[in-house]
Amino acid sequence: MAENSRRRKWTTRHVWLYRLFLAALLSSGHLFSACRAELVASAATAPIDPVLQRIWQSATASDAAYQKLIELCDDIGHRLSGSPQLDLAAAWAVKALRQDGIATARLEPVMVPKWLRGKESLQLVAPRAMPLVMLGLGGSTATPVGGLKAEVLVVRDLAELKTRAAAAKGKIVLFNQAMPAWTPQHGSGYGDTVQQRVHGAQWAFEHGAVAALVRSVTAQSLSTPHTGGTRHQGRGTPVPVAAISVEHAELLARFAARGIKTEVLLQMEAHEEEPAASHNVVAELIGSEHPGDIVVIGGHLDSWDVGQGAHDDGAGVVAAMQALATLQRLGLQPKRTIRVVLFTNEENGLAGGKAYFEAHKAERHVALLEADSGGFAPVGLGVHGKDDAGTAALAAWAGPWLQALAAIVQLQVVPGEGGADISPWLQLGVPNFGLVVQGEKYFDYHHTAADTVDKVDAKELARCAATMAVVAWQLAERPPD
Numbered sequence: 001m002a003e004n005s006r007r008r009k010w011t012t013r014h015v016w017l018y019r020l021f022l023a024a025l026l027s028s029g030h031l032f033s034a035c036r037a038e039l040v041a042s043a044a045t046a047p048i049d050p051v052l053q054r055i056w057q058s059a060t061a062s063d064a065a066y067q068k069l070i071e072l073c074d075d076i077g078h079r080l081s082g083s084p085q086l087d088l089a090a091a092w093a094v095k096a097l098r099q100d101g102i103a104t105a106r107l108e109p110v111m112v113p114k115w116l117r118g119k120e121s122l123q124l125v126a127p128r129a130m131p132l133v134m135l136g137l138g139g140s141t142a143t144p145v146g147g148l149k150a151e152v153l154v155v156r157d158l159a160e161l162k163t164r165a166a167a168a169k170g171k172i173v174l175f176n177q178a179m180p181a182w183t184p185q186h187g188s189g190y191g192d193t194v195q196q197r198v199h200g201a202q203w204a205f206e207h208g209a210v211a212a213l214v215r216s217v218t219a220q221s222l223s224t225p226h227t228g229g230t231r232h233q234g235r236g237t238p239v240p241v242a243a244i245s246v247e248h249a250e251l252l253a254r255f256a257a258r259g260i261k262t263e264v265l266l267q268m269e270a271h272e273e274e275p276a277a278s279h280n281v282v283a284e285l286i287g288s289e290h291p292g293d294i295v296v297i298g299g300h301l302d303s304w305d306v307g308q309g310a311h312d313d314g315a316g317v318v319a320a321m322q323a324l325a326t327l328q329r330l331g332l333q334p335k336r337t338i339r340v341v342l343f344t345n346e347e348n349g350l351a352g353g354k355a356y357f358e359a360h361k362a363e364r365h366v367a368l369l370e371a372d373s374g375g376f377a378p379v380g381l382g383v384h385g386k387d388d389a390g391t392a393a394l395a396a397w398a399g400p401w402l403q404a405l406a407a408i409v410q411l412q413v414v415p416g417e418g419g420a421d422i423s424p425w426l427q428l429g430v431p432n433f434g435l436v437v438q439g440e441k442y443f444d445y446h447h448t449a450a451d452t453v454d455k456v457d458a459k460e461l462a463r464c465a466a467t468m469a470v471v472a473w474q475l476a477e478r479p480p481d
């Protein structure tokens with residue numbers, strides 16, 4: 001049902017608006033990083049490339065992507081950088097790709113940061129005693145043994161903290177900015193709200209606070225805390241930082257609004273150890289005409305240390321694997337090389353994406369496509385060029401052939417969407433593409449214990465794999481200039 005909200009009939013007015021939009025992109029210097037214009041690139045009447053149709057039918061008829069996700073999530077589980085599970089996941093992926101007949105599957109070494117959570121807890125001490133639901137944030141430092149006991153200062157954001165700077169000294173600051181509900185026009189609002197998670201510890205430290213708490217970055221909550229990365233220099237944040245559930249952020253805010261002082265005891269053992277050995281997984285089908293031209297499709301193999309990393313990003317991993325397996329099974333050899341890369345350490349360092357770029361930047365890459373928005377129904381293709389003109393040119397390239405695909409899948413062009421792991425290639429002008437999926441529920445599960453395989457629909461995941469396969473094929477056959 002939600003899926004339909006973003007899929008609109010392709011009317012004459014839409015065609016006209018789409019052309020107008022493309023013209024505007026081509027002529028303006030406007031930056032559209034957050035743009036999610038409702039542009040449905042579809043035309044049910046255009047003829048479909050029979051090879052794309054064959055790929056689509058084969059991939060959507062199979063539940064192999066879902067079976068792979070079950071193996072990754074149930075047999076291995078979550079996969080934090082530096083963990084034994086992440087090593088197991090890389091070995092599993094190589095084995096699974098080889099079992100699908102892709103003999104080139106291999107590991108490439110990458111050193112990754114190794115952050116460990118340890119034991120952690122948060123107790124409300126005053127006005128009454130009760131445990132609070134929390135998850136330390138990645139990169140956090142530990143509290144002193146025995147914990148930090150301090151009064152809580154509730155602020156909405158950095159702007160409010162600045163106006164109440166004198167009150168922050170010696171306190172634990174709670175950043176309580178709510179994430180807006182997802183809408184088809186504006187997406188999730190994650191980009192704005194996540195700032196408190198990324199910078200909260202630094203902001204609190206700069207104002208003399210002893211620790212930071214952050215309202216979980218989600219619009220929906222069932223008392224589920226959401227972890228995630230923080231920006232920090234060296235080993236760990238300047239003060240300890242943890243996410244708390246939306247419900248408990250609201251509770252502390254209600255006490256504050258009534259003028260009732262709250263005191264909490266925060267105990268965390270979080271710390272960073274020496275960097276650890278890890279791997280990207282790389283596998284390819286060699287191109288028949290231009291084997292030196294490379295199209296990358298991928299996702300990231302690591303996850304946070306809670307849940308199963310099913311949507312984030314087990315789904316992207318198995319979709320990319322299954323896309324390549326589908327081409328292999330159909331005996332299709334692309335003109336250009338199609339390479340799967342499963343990146344390590346996306347969540348807390350991007351070491352995999354950076355290492356892949358350093359190791360392969362001398363090779364001619366034609367395009368890169370990443371899936372890292374969950375395994376929901378595909379609704380669009382993100383296009384991201386080196387600059388605005390590059391992005392507009394990619395949108396102009398993608399629009400017509402996405403229209404031609406409309407009889408099998410309706411995908412919008414979404415300017416500005418790519419992927420974190422593939423972003424280093426933008427500096428060389430290599431186009432980035434992103435698989436855009438129905439985004440309504442993603443941030444309900446994102447970085448929580450609830451990101452498990454049961455939240456992924458097998459048919460929607462198969463459509464992700466199919467979309468990656470047809471986009472990869474198109475890029476390898478008829479790439480943008």
Ligand SMILES: [Zn+2]
Binds near residue numbers: 346372
């Ligand atoms: Zn991710």
